């Protein structure tokens with residue numbers, strides 16, 4: 313580290329997508345960073361699904377990750393998506409839909425979707441000394457000497473010059489900076505599932521269902537989304553080739569499935585809906601799709617019940633500003649958005665790249681930490697507000713019946 317650096321120490325609460333990406337970015341920029349995650353290991357619950365990665369998200373990931381981890385990201389990305397979105401009714405009759413274009417359509421190394429567990433492991437690569445699992449943050453204190461101290465449930469503490477709240481949608485720490493708004497319930501209820509793309513299933517399906525992001529809109533308002541995740545290289549094989557010894561886990565190709573409806577259409581109380589296990593959730597979905605096209609019912613038969621979970625869709629809007637200082641929120645902690653837009657994680661990694669740049673200036677003594685926080689806040693507010701608005705429009709569309717309004721995806 314050059315002598316003109318201040319040697320800022322950054323403590324990050326939360327080792328999710330945003331917190332880990334920030335840790336990679338700060339390390340790459342030569343800052344001292346440590347991450348504290350409450351889960352005992354990398355494999356938390358309900359994480360086995362696919363994440364859409366936007367061009368901006370891919371840029372931010374590449375900005376933060378070292379070359380070797382970027383190579384892993386590219387190798388394990390989805391190789392199929394990128395051919396647009398198809399919309400059908402429940403009898404598989406094609407419906408008019410939006411033209412979705414991606415500027416990366418012809419790039420062979422593009423990263424437009426990843427498996428969430430694999431991404432988290434890529435983000436952890438090389439951070440063994442930096443990330444501490446089994447550390448549940450409970451409270452913080454700001455000391456008169458300007459340092460911030462994080463306290464954990466096991467009685468230990470971590471002290472730094474900056475404390476980052478990357479602790480997700482139910483963030484404890486965001487309140488410390490005066491952000492009071494809690495994410496609001498949008499009324500959309502979804503069953504998220506994972507359907508392994510077994511060879512037998514591949515053979516049984518029309519090609520279009522395998523290659524595209526498909527929405528099936530039932531005449532009764534239920535919606536089924538099927539998003540293929542076909543690894544360019546299986547994670548275990550990619551790790552063996554590019555980072556021998558690294559545990560990237562492994563996975564077959566799969567569909568992520570999303571079955572959504574309005575809260576009032578579940579036919580039960582929210583408590584009951586949210587308490588259903590995978591078996592009950594799939595029974596529920598099969599019952600609601602009993603008269604759907606046989607090809608669709610075939611897909612649903614292959615579902616992995618252990619990887620199925622219910623979600624009540626929530627969002628933070630408008631995004632609440634905070635008093636810039638040494639505690640800085642990032643990702644879902646400050647801007648939760650409905651998964652329907654597919655940009656929450658992308659916005660969290662953009663935050664990580666933006667905050668890395670701002671903290672690097674503070675570390676070089678070109679500005680104070682509070683000024684860095686203010687600069688990050690201004691930039692974040694612009695793109696995160698736009699991302700939230702787009703996600704809300706898609707969520708609104710997902711509550712409608714069959715009448716598709718193209719403007720909902722216009723952003």
Ligand SMILES: Cc1cc2nc3c(=O)[nH]c(=O)nc-3n(C[C@H](O)[C@H](O)[C@H](O)COP(=O)(O)OP(=O)(O)OC[C@H]3O[C@@H](n4cnc5c(N)ncnc54)[C@H](O)[C@@H]3O)c2cc1C
Nearest residue numbers: 326328330350363364449479480643644654655656657658
């Ligand atoms: C089903 C589903 C599908 C989605 N699909 C997409 C998609 O396609 N594209 C997209 O961009 N986004 C998607 N999202 C949104 C995306 O997952 C989130 O926006 C993203 O994970 C936010 O990252 P984060 O780092 O802010 O929070 P998280 O990833 O939630 O990480 C927060 C971390 O903080 C830890 N933590 C919480 N409290 C404490 C504590 N007290 N002490 C220590 N650690 C703590 C948690 O254990 C967790 O690891 C989806 C979300 C869901 C639910």
